[in-house]
Structures are given as structure tokens and as C-alpha cells.
Amino acid sequence: MPDNPFLIAGGGIGGLTTALALARIGQPSIIIEQRTRIDEIGAGIQLSPNASRILIEMGFGPALAKTAAEPHRLVIRSGKSGKMIGGMPLGQAMRSRFGAPYLTIHRADLQTILLDAVRGSDTIRLAFGRNVAEIENNGPSSVRIRCDSQSASESVTGAALIGADGLWSNVARLIGDTSKPEFRRHIAWRGLVARKDWPADLPVDQTNLWLGPGAHLVHYPIRRGEFINLVAVTSDRDNEPGWSRTGDPSILQKRFSRWHTDAFRAIQSVGDWTIWSLFDRAPRQTWFDNRVALLGDAAHPVLPFLAQGAALAIEDAHVLSTEIKNKNGNLIEAFTNYTRIRKSRSSKIQSTARRNGDIYHMPWPLSIGRDLTMARINFSDHTSWIYDWQYP
Template sequence: MPDNPILIAGGGIGGLTTALALARIGQPTILIEQRTRIDEVGAGIQLSPNASRILIDLGLGPALAKVVAEPQRLTVRSAKSGKVLGRMPLGEAMRGQYGAPYWTIHRADLQTILLDAVRGSDHIRLAFGRTVAEIEDNSASSVTIRCDSQSASESVTGKALIGADGIWSNVARLMGDMSKPEFHRHIAWRGLVARKDWPTDLTSDETGLWLGSGAHLVHYPIRRGEFINLVAVTSDPDNQPGWSRAGEPSTLQKRFSSWHPDAVRAIKAAQEWTIWSLFDRPPRSQWMDNRVVLLGDAAHPVLPFLAQGGALAIEDAHVLSAELSKDRGNPITAFAAYADLRKQRSTKIQAAARRNGDIYHMRWPLSIGRDLTMARMNLAEHYSWIYDWRYS
């Protein structure tokens, strides 16, 4: 058992990055994850410079560079006409402007790299197959939690608890927040296409964003460009939670049949789809209770219309470890400073993502105004407040 550890509930992007950031300042952790193993289903994630910078700083740059793709630009198109509505340079332009890359990566590759680094650290103990079920004591000097596994329950004590347990956070509930995420009436379809099966005349080294009525489509390369990741988001009354429900390809193809032929071919190229209902919640008013604090989606889930939920969790990890390194003896002070520093930015990004969802899915005739505005917009300038974020 590590000496005077901090307990982390949840081994997603937020929990794993937090464990690594705390290991770097010499703070031992016990990472408790309910799943027995971490296996991400096939899907990609975009890592913008505000996040890639932190992962590189944690020493993960060389491992990531072997598996990422680096799209050259974002191209926004009209779903019906295929007309280009806007462009934003990525690739070298991002590195030049923000000193860090805009990468796209398979989630399984990201998880493997984070997990390998966690396993290689003497400061982190991994406890898989255990659910953080109860906070038994949250007193002046320590926190004790009850962890349940299939065969037993055990009490674990640490100097603090970080709830990185996702949008349905049990830690938040144990802190007294009984509110539930609300179904956003949209579902995300996620598919993968091997580069060799991608229609040859469609660009594969860019992030493509197609805006339609009540739906949008995103595609970008992952795993050194060997695969193209597709995410199609549609308005839908279906609201079952879960990552990996199988989606019927013909349903999606029908839904997109009136789109530009290039978008239709992109959709048809994916043989399998998984579907994920999108949930949202207003910003939480309470992020901490004495020695317990929330991080990542547990504190502030972000709808995927800005590709920033994972990035924010990575930023959280960085800020929390920086604050803890200032005052090791007293996590309460560090947690208060962290919550103070993160609330405004995460609320602003949550709101911007919601707004993007409305804009992306605008129906005619509002979409005419949207398209005209987008044609005049400098997207790089528009998003620089997100990508240029730093904290040291």
C-alpha cells in the first residue's frame, strides 16, 4: 500500500492522467476502476494543443507520436451541396501557433499509452474490478471509502479522494448531489473505416465536418492514418445509456441519403456502427466537499460538438497536480484553488459546445445565415481561446 495515498475513483482519460500528473510530483495514488480491464471500443478522439501539450509534458510524446495522426486542416462543408463553408489550418499551423500539435488518435491507443505509463510508475497502485461505493469517513485528516468487488467489500483510506468517475459520478452523488444528467435528444454513431476502404477521392488527411439539418458528420484519420474515424450525430428520441450498442448501418444510411454523394459514400464505407446517447448536465455548483473533489466529466461533462471533454479532463489533471504540489500537506486548500481555477473555463466550454450543437444542426432557412456567417469567420481565431490555454 503506498504511503499516504490520494485515492482516484475512475480510470478514464481523467483518472489515468491525474495519476500520472500526481506521480510526477511524487504523490502516491491508488486508482480504483470498476471495470476489470480497460478496453475501449473502436473510436477516435481529437487531442487539441491544450491537451496534447500536457500529455507531451508528462513524457508521453514519443509513444503518442508513434500512433497518432495529424490532420492538415479542418474543412467544414454543407451536407446538401458539399460546398466548403469554412477552413481551419491544423498540422504545422497549430504547432506554430500553440507550440503543440493537434492530434487525432484511436481511443484504445490513448488508453494503452496512459495505462502503460501508469503501470510503469512506482507511485501508482491500480485496483481494477472495484467500484467506489461509499464514502465512510471524510474527516479532518483522511478519507475512507468502501470499494465493492464481485467477491468482497473493503475499506481503503487515503488523504483525499478524487472523483474522476464520469458523467454518472457516484462520488458526486455521495457528496450529496442527487441531480441526474439529462438526455440531450441526440445520439452519436461511431464507425471506423480502414484507409484502403475509404473512397479514394475523399481526402483522408483532414478533419471533415459536414453540417446538415438536425445532424452532422465528422471524420478524421487515426492510427497513423491507417483508419478513418467517423462520428455522425443525429437528433433522436432514443435514450439508452451506454458506449457500445450496435447501430444498424441501413438506418444511418437512410437518415443521410439526401446528403451530398461524398458524405453518403463516407457513411456507406463503415460496415459497423456503435451508438451512444448524448447526455448533458448543467454545471455543478459543488465540486468539493472537504477532502473529496470532482474532475473531468464527473465535474463538467461536455457535449461532443467541440471535441473538448477529454481535453478538459486532461487540463483538470494538470491544474490539480500543480495546486497539490504547492501545498502537499493540505489537499483542501489545493482542491479549493483548483475548483476556483477550473469552474469558469469548464462552464464556458460546456456552453460553447452546446451552442455549437445548435449551430451545426440548424434547419433551413436559419442555416442560410449560419453558412454566410461561417464563410466570413476566421475559425482559427474563433477557437484560439480554447487551444491557447496554459497553466503552470
């Protein structure tokens, strides 16, 4: 491993993509991940064109094509009546308009693609089971960190530290931002159904969004249609910070029992649910300090109601590595530009996602106005500012 690598705290989608983007501009890195192995929960993720474009440009097109699904349209329906409220074409329409596909993929498959590439790289090292616990960030050309593992502590020096350590970022805290994420009174239930257990008359090759009072449901295919991924979100005061836990199916079934039979049967088909309390935070004031910068959820956690959290982390990795290359290694200038470019976009996506939560869960009779408005919206135009993003 060459001297002065970039240190990356966190081996999530943001950290892995950052290491790979840095490798492409000839910069070595060490990924420091607190978990002893990376195993994603059984759930899906939507990869919109703004993110798939970057991954394809990085050479992952064939691997994505092997494992992802590509729903041909989004259908928005009333959770109570089942009536179609709105929607937009995906599939070829997305490729034609944005030059990249709208994919849906199992998180484990995406992670395997990224991890295989990381493991195959000569310039990336993975250090598992280590927690970034302390930072010395006064140097003119390097940063020193202390990593703790179960058995020992060690010091590591690098050119810079990228905090890709997620919602509860310790790196952000260590550079002085002690603000806490805020619970947004939504709980996400995530589950997977094998195609053979999915009601035969329910659609597989499209993304369905069902809206009802105090809840919504999304389902889409993953692994080329072998599984259907479901996310049911309920407005809730219950809150167990951050961590996933097992959900009792009967609670969710009760909550959705008066929904349209198609939505209810979709919920009923899931055996195991995992629950997440949903948090985001006000945009951070500080994105970098000297030789430490934040990226992904560590910088800007987003509620999942626009399916953009991981997409933003992928965009961040692309912009950061491009700026490091453009500034010939002058990291302060690179971090300054990175922050300027990323702050307004991520803040807009954060606030739009939060607003979507309120819109999706509107009670009757407000939902009547919402449905009439949605029926008139051209969603392809309405969302193009998200999907046509490119840099430079």
C-alpha cells in the first residue's frame, strides 16, 4: 500500500463507492469498517438514472444487468380504493430520456458488486472490525486517526479522512458537529417475497406505490424478478434509534386490513419483516474541516420517500473524486468545491423527501385534493431535476 492513502470511515454504499472512485484517479485508500463483515439486510434498493449512470461509467454495467431488475413503469394507486392516481413510464423511457436505466436491485447484490471490485483492487485495503474513535486533524498534509478494535487500538495516518460512517456519524462528532439526527415519526417495514409466493395476479415488473392515510406501501421486483421487495411506511410515534429490528407481521396486517385487497394481499405474502425508525437531520453547516470531509448519510441523511439516499452517496463519491483530480491533490480546494456542489442538491432532496412523507400519508379529505393534483402531474417532467443530474 503506497504512503498517505485516503482513509475512509465506513464500508456502506458511500464508502465503497468512494474507495473505487478514488482508485480510478490513482488514489489509494483504506476503508475502516466497524462491523466484522459486511452483510446487507435482505431488502431492495432503487437505483435511479443519476446513480446508475455513475456506476455504469465506473464499469459496473454488466454486473448490474446480471442482477438488477428494470421495472417498466411506476404506478401510484389509492390504498383504499385501488384507483390509479398517477404514474410514469420507467424502463426504456428512462434510458431514452436520461441516458441511464432506472434499476431495482437487492442490496446484497449491489454490495457484492462493489465489494468484489474493492477486493480486486491493488490500491484499496479493507480493515474490518475497527471503529474510528479519535482524529488528529491539525496537520498541513495529513490526518492521523485512532482505530479501536475489540482487542487493540492502532494509529493510522493518511492524506485525508472521508467520514462515510452513516446517519450517526462519529466522524462528524469528532470534527465538532454534535447535533443529533431527528426521528421523523415514520417507521419503515421492509420485507422480501419469492416470486413463487407472490399472488399470481399481482404485477411483478412494475413499481407500485400505494398511498393511504398515515401509511404508504411500495413494491418492486429485484434480482431480475425472482423476488419482490416491499417497503411499508407507517406514521408512528414509536422510536428505537436507528437500528433494525424484527417486526410482527400481524401488527402490519392489522394496520393495512382496510386497504384495497391487492395491497393487503401483498402485505400478507411477506413472512419476515424488518423495522427501521426513520431519521434525517437539518442540513449540516460543516461538511469538512481541514483534512476531514463527510459523505453520504453522514453528511445528509434523507428519508426514503424519494429513494435517493444511496444515490446521493454515489453522486458524492463521484464529485469528490472528480474534484480531487481537478485540483491536483489540493484537498482544501477540492473539499471546498465538493461542499459547494453537493450542499444545495442534497438539501433540496432532503426537504423534498420529507414533504413527500406528508403528501403520501394525507388523511381524507385532504387526500382528495392530492389525488386530483397527482392525476394532473407529468411525473417524468416533475422528477427530471433528480434523474438528469450529471457532473461535470
